[in-house]
Amino acid sequence: MCLSKLTSTCTFILLIGVAILVVISIALNAAILSVINKRFDELKPENGQTTSKTTVSSSPTMTSTTRPSIYFNLADSIRIEDLMNHLNELQRIADNAGNTRAIGTRGFTETVNYIHNYLRNNAPTLNVFRESLPIQNFTIKGNPILISTINNTNKTFSYSTNLARSDFTYVNYSAQITLTKFNLIVVPNYGCDEFDWQNVAGRAALVVVGGACTNAEKGELANKYNASALLYYNNGLTTTNLAPVIIRLRQTNKLPALYLSYVAGQELVNAANLNNVSIWLRIERENYTSFIVENICADTREGNINETIVVGGHSDSVPAGPGINDNGSGTMAILVLATNLARLYQSGNYAKYRYRVRFCWWAAEEIGLVGSVYHAQQAQTSSATPGNRLQDYLINLNYDMLGSPNYILGIYNGSSAKPGTPSWAINGSVRISDVFRSWFIEKNLPWDFTDFSGRSDYGPFLAAGIVANGLFSGADETKTAEQRNRYEEKLGQGQGGLAGAILDPCYHRVCDTTDNINQLGYEKMVQAAAYMLEYLGQKDDLPTWLYPAGRPKPRLPDDYFPNSDYFRDIDI
Known part of the structure; x- marks a missing residue:
């Protein structure tokens, strides 16, 4: 498979394939919506009213609809x-x-x-x-920097707002940091177990996305076990899991964090398995405003x-x-x-x-x-x-x-x-x-x-x-x-x-x-x-019907972390 070779040629081919799939997806979405709406166009509600679009006054006090005077339910x-x-x-x-x-x-x-x-x-x-x-309001300032040092050889990874062309991207609510060097440690498995984070203190933790926990939960574990920085990388399981992705951490997060492409992440994993690897990070953000x-x-x-x-x-x-x-x-x-x-x-x-x-x-x-x-x-x-x-x-x-x-x-x-x-x-x-x-x-x-x-x-x-x-x-x-x-x-x-x-x-x-x-x-x-x-x-x-055995006083857990559907694909 092309993914295992990690050659620049293969990567280029894969990225071209992703771009083609995106274009096809957009065209299909438009076609699907057109067919669906046409299929349902002639459908009428039970009351005999047509489902054509109604008009409305610009004032919220009036509408053009005539209402029956009495309803009983x-x-x-x-x-x-x-x-x-x-x-x-x-x-x-x-x-x-x-x-x-x-x-x-x-x-x-x-x-x-x-x-x-x-x-x-x-x-x-x-x-x-x-x-x-x-x-x-989180806003990145300038371009973040990621440099690796392997066997005394430095490599600067590329950053672009075009994620398909970038080796890495920022993470929303990342902490700010001037150019700083960290020793790198690879978090085993998917980083979903607390035991996986036992050795990360004082180091930059590199963890693959996926598994039975969310990226946000991994961020919580990294903070809990005193990592100094956090690097996610995509898992390469499909062509849509190659590029870096913009995700988020809690607004209270204290760690500098980046999200790497599959290729960049795997390169660091392979190097870390054989050598001592260090990285340099710089992340600047605009002053937090609310x-x-x-x-x-x-x-x-x-x-x-x-x-x-x-x-x-x-x-x-x-x-x-x-x-x-x-x-x-x-x-x-x-x-x-x-x-x-x-x-x-x-x-x-x-x-x-x-x-x-x-x-x-x-x-x-x-x-x-x-x-x-x-x-x-x-x-x-x-x-x-x-x-x-x-x-x-x-x-x-x-x-x-x-x-x-x-x-x-x-x-x-x-x-x-x-x-x-x-x-x-x-x-x-x-x-x-x-x-x-x-x-x-x-x-x-x-x-x-x-x-x-x-x-x-x-x-x-x-x-x-x-x-x-x-x-x-x-x-x-x-x-x-x-x-x-x-x-x-x-x-x-x-x-x-x-x-x-x-x-x-x-x-x-x-x-x-x-x-x-x-x-x-x-x-x-x-x-x-x-x-x-x-x-x-x-x-x-109603209270007894809903809670036949009674209920304790409700309380939102202190460690509750909400995930909306907007972050569904990137938090799991």
């Missing part, structure tokens, strides 16, 4: 026209803000303002508040504040696109749920819940669940007031990506929570999975379980011991033939989607626009979310 109040009106507004915001709604941009600020203003104007009975939090982002929450005035149902999702996009599915779809689903519940409460025809409902839109999920983690941390401080403490939260329902074009009707599988999750939270989470599943079955709709990995904003609540669950229509996973056939059987011929195609080919891309939303799937997912909220709200004794 929350699920029946969910209409695709309302949802798409809001998504069109998010698209307008992104269009006027450089095609993004990422934190630190005008698009994010206007998204939060839109939610706030719409709630104030259309759900005045809700108590709306904002929660400000600082975000550290900017403020905001969570926004809205509470019902009715219900016990010490028994709160939290409904949340993130309001930011990635920098690469407008994020209309990820996560405009969840953002606006929650806005419609909040507004419609407030209207039902005011109608006089709807029984109010004995539990308070808190709707929240979390900031900065895409860089590691920052907004939801901050909220959870503040909620467990001694200064947290009744109604704002973790112990006041019964459950967290999370809605992140509900409108994928080649969608699944995905339910978080409460049984698949990662090891270490408090058992009392798992039991209730499984019960929620079962309720969602029963609703889809009753409506004669297909459904799938999805991973309950903690990689969205329910993560910190679940880790603290709070029951969690939610819905997910799919990202860069592939729809199987079995799924396509099962969905077609339930939805009708030609409506099962595309087997072998990505569920959302525009995931984290510039094409994640309103054209990327499957309106039938989106409406069904939000109706399921509405049913769940009403089901829980109308329970006589």
Whole structure:
């Protein structure tokens, strides 16, 4: 194989191959999205309304949709026209803000303002508040330097912002260091066991990516065992695992860190096995600056504040696109749920819940669940007031990506929570999975379980011991033939989607626009979310139902490290 020879010619050939694959991938994504949307174009919701795009006023106080005057349950109040009106507004915001709604941009600020203003104007009975939090801005200054010394021979490794041509790249939240020499030590295995790090003190630790732990967890072990510097290198398992990758460590990290290509890393490994190897590092960064982002929450005035149902999702996009599915779809689903519940409460025809409902839109999920983690941390401080403490939260329902074009009707599988999750939270989470599943079955709709990995904003609540669950229509996973056939059987011929195609080919891309939303799937997912909220709200004794054996006081572990889906491929 070409990888084992490590010749410059082979490396060049492989990199050319990678470039060709990238071009092909982009073309295929565009083609897949076009076919998926065409396939679903003629599909209509059960109410007979067409799924063509609706229009919206530029004011958050009005829409062009005519609404029936009375609904008797929350699920029946969910209409695709309302949802798409809001998504069109998010698209307008992104269009006027450089095609993004990422934190630190005008698009994010206007998204939060839109939610706030719409709630104030259309759900005045809700108590709306904002929660400000600082975000550290990491910016590299100049070019980092990496030099090796092997048998008294120096080699300077190349750095480029074009990662396919670079021997290494920086790591977000790396410590700064002037040109300094370190002895190199290779961390055995994948560095996932504490024993692997026993001899790294005072040295630069070189560790391969992969294994049963994340890069972030390896960084924690390197800090714990007093390494002086940390070098990751790619594992070369496929052609997509050759180049260096930009990853991140905790914002509190104290180590200088770099990420090397497979070839550069393997070169150092081979040399270290035969010789004493030293390296020189220099990493300069701009002075850390912070900017403020905001969570926004809205509470019902009715219900016990010490028994709160939290409904949340993130309001930011990635920098690469407008994020209309990820996560405009969840953002606006929650806005419609909040507004419609407030209207039902005011109608006089709807029984109010004995539990308070808190709707929240979390900031900065895409860089590691920052907004939801901050909220959870503040909620467990001694200064947290009744109604704002973790112990006041019964459950967290999370809605992140509900409108994928080649969608699944995905339910978080409460049984698949990662090891270490408090058992009392798992039991209730499984019960929620079962309720969602029963609703889809009753409506004669297909459904799938999805991973309950903690990689969205329910993560910190679940880790603290709070029951969690939610819905997910799919990202860069592939729809199987079995799924396509099962969905077609339930939805009708030609409506099962595309087997072998990505569920959302525009995931984290510039094409994640309103054209990327499957309106039938989106409406069904939000109706399921509405049913769940009403089901829980109308329970006589929700705490006992969720925690039949009781629960200790919730607490987020001190060593909790959040990983969002944005970092999924580079953290594992």
